[in-house]
Amino acid sequence: MLTVEQNNELTQVGPGTPMGELLRRYWYPIAFEQDFDSVPSRSVRLLSEDWTLYKTPGGKFGIIQEQCAHRRASMTYGVVHEDGIRCGYHGWKYDFTGQCVEQPAEAENQNFKDRVKMKGGTAQTMGGMVWVYVGPDPAPELPRFDVFVKDGVRDVGYTTIPCNWLQIMENSVDPHHVEWLHGYYFNFVGETQGFEAPKAFQKRHIKTGFDEMEWGILKRRVLEGSTEEGDDWKIGHPLVFPFYMRVGGAYIDQMQIRVPIDDTHTWKLFYSTHNPGEQLDVQDRPVVYEYLWKDDEGRFITDYIEGQDIMAWVSQGPITDRTQEHLGRSDAGVALLRKMFKENMRKVANGEDPLGTIREKHEIINLPCEKDKFGAERTFAAAWINGGSMRYSPIKEQLLEMHESYWAGIEAAEKAGAGA
Amino acid sequence: MPDPSSSPEATGLRVASAADTAAMSGLLPEDPHQLPPPSAWFAPDAERHYLDRPRFCPMCASSIGERGGITTEYWTADTRNFMTWCGECGWFGEVVRFDRVTILEEDH
Numbered sequence: 001m002l003t004v005e006q007n008n009e010l011t012q013v014g015p016g017t018p019m020g021e022l023l024r025r026y027w028y029p030i031a032f033e034q035d036f037d038s039v040p041s042r043s044v045r046l047l048s049e050d051w052t053l054y055k056t057p058g059g060k061f062g063i064i065q066e067q068c069a070h071r072r073a074s075m076t077y078g079v080v081h082e083d084g085i086r087c088g089y090h091g092w093k094y095d096f097t098g099q100c101v102e103q104p105a106e107a108e109n110q111n112f113k114d115r116v117k118m119k120g121g122t123a124q125t126m127g128g129m130v131w132v133y134v135g136p137d138p139a140p141e142l143p144r145f146d147v148f149v150k151d152g153v154r155d156v157g158y159t160t161i162p163c164n165w166l167q168i169m170e171n172s173v174d175p176h177h178v179e180w181l182h183g184y185y186f187n188f189v190g191e192t193q194g195f196e197a198p199k200a201f202q203k204r205h206i207k208t209g210f211d212e213m214e215w216g217i218l219k220r221r222v223l224e225g226s227t228e229e230g231d232d233w234k235i236g237h238p239l240v241f242p243f244y245m246r247v248g249g250a251y252i253d254q255m256q257i258r259v260p261i262d263d264t265h266t267w268k269l270f271y272s273t274h275n276p277g278e279q280l281d282v283q284d285r286p287v288v289y290e291y292l293w294k295d296d297e298g299r300f301i302t303d304y305i306e307g308q309d310i311m312a313w314v315s316q317g318p319i320t321d322r323t324q325e326h327l328g329r330s331d332a333g334v335a336l337l338r339k340m341f342k343e344n345m346r347k348v349a350n351g352e353d354p355l356g357t358i359r360e361k362h363e364i365i366n367l368p369c370e371k372d373k374f375g376a377e378r379t380f381a382a383a384w385i386n387g388g389s390m391r392y393s394p395i396k397e398q399l400l401e402m403h404e405s406y407w408a409g410i411e412a413a414e415k416a417g418a419g420a
Numbered sequence: 421m422p423d424p425s426s427s428p429e430a431t432g433l434r435v436a437s438a439a440d441t442a443a444m445s446g447l448l449p450e451d452p453h454q455l456p457p458p459s460a461w462f463a464p465d466a467e468r469h470y471l472d473r474p475r476f477c478p479m480c481a482s483s484i485g486e487r488g489g490i491t492t493e494y495w496t497a498d499t500r501n502f503m504t505w506c507g508e509c510g511w512f513g514e515v516v517r518f519d520r521v522t523i524l525e526e527d528h
Contacts, residue, residue, distance in 0.1 A: 323456040327494035335492035335503040
């Protein structure tokens with residue numbers, strides 16, 4: 001149970017707020033590379049601010065606040081140059097830092113332009129997405145987490161969810177919801193609608209654990225029928241502070257990304273890399289698609305895993321009223337996460353880098369993540385693809401075939417070995 | 421030992437704020453940013469939480485609320501656990517309130 005003030009502090013992401021200042025120390029994916037195939041610039045909203053994201057003819061990306069400093073027209077309808085962007089209204093030009101460098105209608109011999117600097121940021125591409133940093137200089141390195149840079153077939157589902165990003169993050173340190181929402185409830189939906197829900201999610205939790213680590217919180221669980229020797233406990237998987245969760249299993253590696261658009265909207269992506277065996281077919285760009293979470297009647301679609309999650313997140317309201325909550329022992333991870341946010345707000349206020357800031361050049365950041373998920377092995381990939389947001393993927397059938405082919409190969413090799 | 425001539429700010433020791441003092445006396449704040457409206461269904465629970473949570477760090481005695489810390493309460497049966505982080509000294513642990521001392525026997 002939090003006070004009104006504490007709940008506001010943890011959920012408000014705009015400029016000048018403690019959480020907003022913390023979140024501005026990180027890079028966010030905000031668009032896909034293919035979004036710029038037909039237009040050079042797009043409007044994006046991030047951390048309660050409106051921005052123009054643009055791509056120069058040479059392929060460099062830039063980000064600047066959307067409203068021109070002159071008469072507030074949208075820079076998204078501006079002219080993109082190699083060295084910046086020019087407002088379409090009166091031609092004011094800004095460089096990549098947001099500094100005004102030209103004012104065509106003003107006299108050449110005065111320094112008005114030098115006194116105008118818009119908010120700007122830094123943009124880069126990685127894994128087929130455009131990432132931006134809009135915090136104070138110097139920008140940290142863009143963290144090259146394994147899922148975004150490793151080989152494999154990449155598949156990204158996305159949607160915009162009308163709720164605060166924190167209630168999605170708190171779900172990531174709530175292991176017990178899996179056996180209920182994705183187990184018991186999924187089974188109920190299956191019985192009601194006439195399909196068989198995946199069994200892997202129905203196992204009872206025996207034990208859960210949370211370790212603070214250099215990238216966030218490592219979450220562990222022992223499920224019924226397993227032991228501490230199982231991957232789910234021995235390795236676990238991390239909540240990557242402050243807006244990701246890394247999951248995986250059965251040769252699917254996934255980063256769940258929760259980009260805080262503003263206090264009441266979150267861009268939710270499931271970035272998956274499929275890499276069973278050696279049969280890799282690396283695309284130039286990931287396959288990108290929008291997944292659905294409401295039906296034609298406006299009801300939540302709850303016959304798949306992420307649809308169930310979205311029901312649980314959105315039905316809490318745009319911002320969960322934590323003055324009315326009642327936490328139990330199984331919510332200890334939620335309390336730990338709130339402490340981590342407060343601790344890192346404090347670091348930022350003291351001028352320190354918060355958790356997960358990386359300033360060294362690097363090739364890849366490998367995150368711990370179990371391989372044998374829920375002890376389900378071979379059945380897990382198909383259960384995840386069919387029962388998760390990947391069911392909306394345009395390459396769903398190829399993915400299923402790729403995974404099944406791998407496991408069939410393993411089975412054939414084992415039979416051949418046994419017969420030798 | 422801290423220098424008694426130093427200010428509380430410099431030593432890390434804290435003087436109870438008006439809000440902390442009022443809460444110690446069982447008084448609820450008038451500040452609407454602290455509590456839900458009285459008409460809220462769980463307003464009484466929020467009030468108890470506000471009054472019963474630890475207000476000072478068990479390690480350095482700084483005010484949890486005033487120094488950027490946080491206390492999150494969760495229940496285990498009748499026991500109320502307050503997971504507490506002190507923003508001043510970084511102490512992190514639980515303060516537990518109970519009405520009865522209960523020992524759970526391990527399997528034997």
